Amino acid sequence: MTSERQQDNDTAAAPVLTVRGLRTQVATPRGPKIVVDGLDLDLHPGEVLCIAGESGSGKSMTSLSIMGLLPQPMARVVGGSVTLDGRELVGLGERQMRALRGAEISMIFQEPMTSLNPVLTIGRQITEAIEAHRPLGRAEARTRAIQALEAVRIPEAARRLTQYPHELSGGMRQRVMIAMAMACGPKVLIADEPTTALDVTIQAQILELMRDLRRDSNTAIILITHDMGVVAEMADRVIVMNQGRVVESGPVLDIFERPQAAYTRDLLAAVPRLGANAGRDGPARGQPGRPAEAAPAAPPAEPAPVVRVRDLTVRFDITGGLLQRVVNRVHAVEGVSFDLTPGETLAIVGESGCGKSTTGKALMNLIPWQGEIVIDGTATHGLSRRAMRPVRRHIQMVFQDPYASLDPRMTVGELVAEPLVIHGLASGRELDDRVAELFRRVRLEPEQRHRYPHEFSGGQRQRVCIARALGLSPRVIVADESVSALDVSVQAQVLDLMQELQDELGLSYLFISHDMAVVEQISHRVAVMYMGRIVEIGRRRDVFDTPRHAYTQKLLQAVPLPDPRNRRDHFRKLDGEIPSPVRPLDYAPPPQYFMDVGPGHRVAADPLGAAP
Incomplete structure (x- = not known):
């Protein structure tokens, strides 16, 4: 394989980055804790080294230690060596490190x-x-x-x-x-979950861009990711970490085909694989990546919808000139309509900027919108904040960026308890018990509720947000990339949890995601968005097994496969101009027409619905 030949050539050269015996310590209320324990690695020019492991395993702390960006005095390197082109970085002054960061060694951050x-x-x-x-x-x-x-x-x-x-x-x-x-x-690029927030088509292009950088500039890359499909596509070598230690390392083929550690085998078993649910109706029960019986599909039309959306339109003004007058508008969402029935999961997929998150925020009445939204029988257009409060007991949202949605001045326990307090549902000992149970439900220790958001990893913070959303026992949860920040094993647990709650409580999910394998795992129906409009909507089986729109086909073709033997030499790139949702003030969008291509399966048939 090309990657193996590249690796052989790379290892003949001297490493551009060498780490020996790296030990990083953080201060906790219970005393110092080692979060990176004796890490060794060599990174050669033009090589891609992937670091994989569960949330909190020490992946990001490793990258921050190398970059000299640990939040001191709470965290510091207490042992080991990091050399960049023969220059020792541990102990280097901030001014000297600043001259190196960005020019010689650079980092893409997770949030x-x-x-x-x-x-x-x-x-x-x-x-x-x-x-x-x-x-x-x-x-x-x-x-x-x-x-x-x-x-x-x-x-x-x-x-x-x-x-x-x-x-x-x-x-x-x-x-x-x-x-x-x-x-x-830079000579070395450290990418900490660089594609977590990206849809599959943009992810493919970013990975191709990183390959170009590696080929043209001989840049060495450390790729920290929980997406094993990305690991299979990009890695020459893989390091698997758990609790701050390396449990296994080796060439990418050995890790995927002959894993030695039980922990590595469990990670690979939890990977959601596109096509694993082919031929079935409804989501599969059981952890992604493992055989499971499909659950019955949600009844398509019998129950009244818990959410009804008709002709939803969201536009944002763009001002300019000396007087800051409105000169253009962003047509973020244009004429979107759908129903969400009790116990159903409707997934919305599409490229970044297509209007997925904006649709979710409109349902929560967090932004101005036009059209009709009815939640559990209540029309929400024009409702004041006070009038909207009882409606929000029935619909909650898990936001895309967990750190930005958590108040850094409150403990996570206080954050999870806050909705219960606002709605007067619990107090005193009962409140504390309910918060502890919510923490257990999302696989966090109840004792952790006394910590602050900055003391958690990105994946752990996302679990806190999910616990907060579950607190009011809502009928609908808008999950905006709710598992994108989670490693595959925790992602599998959270998806299992969401499905269990759906079975027990009849929850409905509007599941916004760019991970097509996860969408296939959890959804009953799928809506594909492009340029603010739904271009294809139907049962999960119909959309995934027989996609009819060119854009849907392109999304599915861009999904990286967790198999290093089937990696693509080149990712498919988009041709032509990058489309923009910005329109002049006098722009009148044409009406959207749909073709029925099967029972409940509709495909856009208007010019704006055409894929680029």
Whole structure:
């Protein structure tokens, strides 16, 4: 294989990064704890080394230790050595490290909203990094910034330079982080879950971009990910970590085909695989990646819908000029309609920026919208915050970015208890017991409820958000990328938990995700969105087994397979201009027409529904 030949050539050269006996310690209320214990690794030029393991296993702490970005004095390196091109990094001063970061060694962080400065424009943040390390003027740096954004397929890159992080979707913020990290062509790129927030088509393009960087610049890459499909596509070698220690390492083929450690075998067994639920109606019960009987499909039309959406439209004004008048509008969601029945899971899939998360926020009445939304018999358009409060007992949301949705000044126990207190459902000892039970349900220790959000890993924070959403026993949960930050084993447990709750309580889920294998595992029906519109909707079996729209077919073709023997030499790239949802004020969207291609299976037949 090409990757094996590349690996043989790489290992003949001296390592660009060497780590020996790395030990990292963090302070806890119960005393110091070692979170990285004796890590060794060699990274050669042009090599891709993947670090896999469960949430909290020490993957991200390893990357922060190498980069010298540990939150001191709470965390620090207490032993070992890290050398970059023969230069020792452990103990290096902050000024010297700052000169290396971005130019020689760069990092893509896991949570873009907390890594981007909210008071600086996107353009200022990218050009600042370029100007700090390259002898370029402001105009040249701006041109380089536009090229970096275009490389990660952000539409209207020049206009994005003037925007702030909160004006972009989660997937677009992640692409901005990737553009910043790659802008100066570093020798070593550490990518901490770089594709977590990205849909499969953009993920494929980002992985292709990383391959180009490796081929053209001989950049060495450490890829930290829980997506074993990405590992199979990209890795030359794999390190598997658990509780801060390396439990297994070796070539990617050996790890996938001949895993030695029981922990590695369990990780691989939990991987959701596209096609594992083929030919079945409804979601499969049991953990992803393991044979399971399919559950009966939700009744298609008999029960009254718990959520009814008709002609949902969301548009955002764009202002400009001296007087900041409205000059254009973003057509984020345009004429979306669907029903969600009791006990059903409707998955919404599509590219970043297509309107998935905006649809979920509109259901929660968190943004202005037009159209009709009826939740459990209550029409929500025009409701005040006070009038909306009882409705929110029936519909809760798990947001995409767990850290940004948790108040850093409150303990996680207080955060999970807050909805119960607001709605007067529990107090005193009963409240504490219910919070402890919610923690157990999402596989967290009840004792952890006294900690603050920053003391948890990204995956653990997402489980806290899920516990918070479950507290009110709602009828509907809007899950916006609710398992995207979780490693495969915890993801399997959370999906099992969601399905158990659906069986026990009749919960309905609007499941927003870019992970097509997970969508196949959990959904009854699937809606595919493109440019703010639903272009295909139907039973999961129909959409996955016989996709009729070209865009749906493209999404499925872009899914990385967890098999290193079937990795693609090149990812399929999109042709033509990057589509933009920005329209002039006088723009009138054409009506959308659908073709019925099967019972309950509809495909868009209008110009805006055409795939690029």
